[in-house]
Amino acid sequence: MLHFRTEGFNGSAVKYSPFFDNRLAVAASANFGLVGNGRLYFLELTPNGIVPLKWYTTQDSLYDLAWSEIHENQVLTASGDGSIKLFDCTINEFPVQAWKEHSREVLSVHWNLVAKDRFCSSSWDGTVKIWSAQRKQSLLTLPTYSCTYSAAFSPHNPDILSCVTSDSHVRLFDLRAPDSASGHPAMIPIHGSTSAFVPGTLGSSAKQTIVPPSECLTHDWNKYRPSILATAGVDRTVRTFDIRAPQQGPLSVMPGHDYAIRKLAWSPHRSDLLLTASYDMTCRVWSDRSDMLVKDGDLMRTGPIGPTMGSELGRMGHHTEFVMGVDWCLFGSEGWCASVGWDESLLVWDVRAFVK
Structure with a gap:
């Protein structure tokens, strides 16, 4: 069993990549999702265990995520502020796209x-x-x-x-x-x-x-x-x-x-x-x-x-x-x-x- 700690953030969702067998994404929130920031983790399975590839801190809690089916580096997130954001783990600027109608x-x-x-x-x-x-x-x-x-x-x-x-x-x-x-x-x-x-x-x-x-x-x-x-x-x-x-x-x-x-x-x-x-x-x-x-x-x-x-x-x-x-x-x-x-x-x- 492999373990990775999302220190300071409580996990709410995890998804395996549909493109890579060694890549995962995790959505998490501070304070159990009641108030505070969220965090999206891109993680990789390696011979040395689970290592973070990149993470992004968001202004509000994250409750769910979904890998893009057309781009191997992109993940959607569902946020407590009613927004949906698209992140790309190869780009430091975040998010690459956002929607807010809810x-x-x-x-x-x-x-x-x-x-x-x-x-x-x-x-x-x-x-x-x-x-x-x-x-x-x-x-x-x-x-x-x-x-x-x-x-x-x-x-x-x-x-x-x-x-x-x-x-x-x-x-x-x-x-x-x-x-x-x-x-x-x-x-x-x-x-x-x-x-x-x-x-x-x-x-x-x-x-x-x-x-x-x-x-x-x-x-x-x-x-x-x-x-x-x-x-x-x-x-x-x-x-x-x-x-x-x-x-x-x-x-x-x-x-x-x-x-x-x-x-x-x-x-x-x-x-x-x-x-x-x-x-x-x-x-x-x-x-x-x-x-x-x-x-x-x-x-x-x-x-x-x-x-x-x-x-x-x-x-x-x-x-x-x-x-x-x-x-x-x-x-x-x-x-x-x-x-x-x-x-x-x-x-x-x-x-x-x-x-x-």
């Missing part, structure tokens, strides 16, 4: 993996915005009417965008459809009539717990199954959904964390594997047990007793404060990942060493 904190940024000239942002102001790096103004504003913690383009379709909000819904926007652009997206109730039930134990048909609606803090698209995404948040439970059947309820559920789940990420190497970071100071690796899901024609569905119970495969408990971010390495052996937390620590570790 009226509240920007909580997430995400680059389109297919149409690589676009990215999106989500904010506490109840909107998602679509941007081009070539324009000073946003291309489109999508209202959500609720604090929007996470927004992401589908990795399979450049015109499909999803977000999760404080009102316990996944919103799905098809940018080709006028209804989406006018604020009428497809919606999946995360804690709907079916989603509100969490099975007790695998194989148990009677023990279920009713979970009231709560804020959803994070979500991610499956890299291999185009219609599947996962959500998690304050209720400490991961759920997977098939967007082809929005009212069907979750395909699988994975309860187990002791406190809220702040970040989740599907594996880029396996379709059933995902990683979570939580306020309980652990990172956990899960299988959604998709091998137990049956096929009904072309539609994946749950069995007669409801959603499949996923399984926790292992956990890493080396952080000593809230774990805020986690990401998988795209290159090399399939288990390497990185995590950051409020303990001023970036850890790079192998998931396989913690699997039971």
Whole structure:
């Protein structure tokens, strides 16, 4: 396990470079993101451990980041002052570009993996915005009417965008459809009539717990199954959904964390594997047990007793404060990942060493 200390700054997000197997970026904030400066780190993995390539101190807290998909040295940041900034680690002057239309904190940024000239942002102001790096103004504003913690383009379709909000819904926007652009997206109730039930134990048909609606803090698209995404948040439970059947309820559920789940990420190497970071100071690796899901024609569905119970495969408990971010390495052996937390620590570790 490799360690780098973000001294004086509490980590909020980490991302591996999509271009280099030894490069990471970390977004961090002073005073736990409540007040004060932010800092963006460009870091490299070397035979001598993790070394800083460059860092930039910002006037306000940083809550998220995203590597550019068209320039190997550039990273977007989401700031507490409502701005989005683009940094280039080869240029001392910073930022190289900036945008500011959000009226509240920007909580997430995400680059389109297919149409690589676009990215999106989500904010506490109840909107998602679509941007081009070539324009000073946003291309489109999508209202959500609720604090929007996470927004992401589908990795399979450049015109499909999803977000999760404080009102316990996944919103799905098809940018080709006028209804989406006018604020009428497809919606999946995360804690709907079916989603509100969490099975007790695998194989148990009677023990279920009713979970009231709560804020959803994070979500991610499956890299291999185009219609599947996962959500998690304050209720400490991961759920997977098939967007082809929005009212069907979750395909699988994975309860187990002791406190809220702040970040989740599907594996880029396996379709059933995902990683979570939580306020309980652990990172956990899960299988959604998709091998137990049956096929009904072309539609994946749950069995007669409801959603499949996923399984926790292992956990890493080396952080000593809230774990805020986690990401998988795209290159090399399939288990390497990185995590950051409020303990001023970036850890790079192998998931396989913690699997039971």
